[in-house]
Amino acid sequence: MNYLEIENLTKSFGTLPVLCDVSLSISKGELFALLGPSGGGKSTLLRIICGFERPDRGSVSIEGVSVEGITYVPPERRHIGYVPQESALFPHLTVAENIAYGLDRAARRSRKRVDELLGVVGLPAAYAQRSPQELSGGQQQRVALARALAPRPALIMLDEPFSALDTALRAEMRQTVATALEAERATAILVTHDQPEALSLGDRVAVLIHGKIAQVDTPRALYANPADAELASFVGEAVFLPGVAADGVVDCELGRLPLAGVDVPAGQVQAMIRPERIRVARPGTNGAVPAIAEQIAFFGHDANVDVRLHATGRRVRLRLSGGHIPHIGEPLLLSVEGPVVAYPRH
Structure with a gap:
C-alpha cells in the first residue's frame, strides 16, 4: 500500500x-x-x-x-x-x-x-x-x-x-x-x-x-528518456535534429547514432540530443562532423557553445566544461557520446 x-x-x-x-x-x-x-x-x-x-x-x-x-x-x-x-x-x-x-x-x-x-x-x-x-x-x-x-x-x-x-x-x-x-x-x-x-x-x-x-x-x-519532445524541451535543454530511424540507429546531421530503447518505429524521426552529449572530437576521429564556433556563453564551471554545421548550416548548441572552451570562429569536429532518443516526426 x-x-x-x-x-x-x-x-x-x-x-x-x-x-x-x-x-x-x-x-x-x-x-x-x-x-x-x-x-x-x-x-x-x-x-x-x-x-x-x-x-x-x-x-x-x-x-x-x-x-x-x-x-x-x-x-x-x-x-x-x-x-x-x-x-x-x-x-x-x-x-x-x-x-x-x-x-x-x-x-x-x-x-x-x-x-x-x-x-x-x-x-x-x-x-x-x-x-x-x-x-x-x-x-x-x-x-x-x-x-x-x-x-x-x-x-x-x-x-x-x-x-x-x-x-x-x-x-x-x-x-x-x-x-x-x-x-x-x-x-x-x-x-x-x-x-x-x-x-x-x-x-x-x-x-x-x-x-x-x-x-x-x-x-x-x-x-x-523523456516521453515526448515537449517534455524533453521542458526538462533541460535539448537539440532536435531530423533523421531517419532503422535497425536501432538514426541517421542525422551529427552522424549515424545508436538509439536508446527498442520501441522507436522505423522512418522519419526527430533525434533528441542533450547539449552535453555533443563533444569536440580529436582530428581523425571516425565519423566526426565539421562545424565552426559562432557564439559562447561562459558560466565559469561550463559554457554554452553555439556552432554551425558545415554540411547543412544548422546551428547546434554544445555544453562544454569550463576548461575546454573554443574561440569564436574556431573550426571544430563534433561527435555524440552514447545513444540518443528519437520521436516520430509528423
Whole structure:
C-alpha cells in the first residue's frame, strides 16, 4: 500500500480545466518532486491534497485513510506540514515559539523537540530566542521547515520554498532540506517549476503540464528518456535534429547514432540530443562532423557553445566544461557520446 494515493483528480475553475484525471502514488519516506510550468496545475493539486480546495471528482488517501472523495477530512485534521514560498513566520514570536507552535503544551514546555529540530535544520541553539526579523531569508526558511516538521506530520508539502532565495543560498537550502527530511524520515512533496531543483532533490519526479501528468520517473530516467519532445524541451535543454530511424540507429546531421530503447518505429524521426552529449572530437576521429564556433556563453564551471554545421548550416548548441572552451570562429569536429532518443516526426 502506498503512503499517499491520488486517483483521478479533476478540477476546473469555471470553464477552465486545471487538473485532468491526475493519479499519483507516493511511498513512505519518499521525497517526491512535482515539476511543471507556472499555471500547469501544481499549486491546485497541492491545495487539494492539503484540503484547501475541493476537487470536482477524484480521491486522496493518506496511509490508506480517505481524506478526499469517499470521506472529506478538513485541512486541520489531515496532519500535513506546509512550507510556503515565503517563510510566513509569526513576527511576534521567537524562533523557538514559532517552531513549537504546532506542538501540545507539554512538548512546548520541555523544549526538547525545538532544540532537536534546530540541530536538524542547521541552526545554533542560541538562535532559539531570536525574533524572525533578526534572521536572514535562508535562516527564516530553516525555521519554517523546522516548524512544519515539529509535530511529525504525515506529509510535508514544500511549495516552491527556495524561490525567494539567491542562487548560492538555494543550493545550500536544498541540501539542508534533503538532510532534514532524511533525518526525520519524512514523506514530502516538493512543488517547483525549477528543473535542477526537482532533478537534484526528488527521489522521483512527476511532470505536470496542462493539468495532466506527462511522466513520472526517477530524475535520471526522466532526463535521459523523456516521453515526448515537449517534455524533453521542458526538462533541460535539448537539440532536435531530423533523421531517419532503422535497425536501432538514426541517421542525422551529427552522424549515424545508436538509439536508446527498442520501441522507436522505423522512418522519419526527430533525434533528441542533450547539449552535453555533443563533444569536440580529436582530428581523425571516425565519423566526426565539421562545424565552426559562432557564439559562447561562459558560466565559469561550463559554457554554452553555439556552432554551425558545415554540411547543412544548422546551428547546434554544445555544453562544454569550463576548461575546454573554443574561440569564436574556431573550426571544430563534433561527435555524440552514447545513444540518443528519437520521436516520430509528423
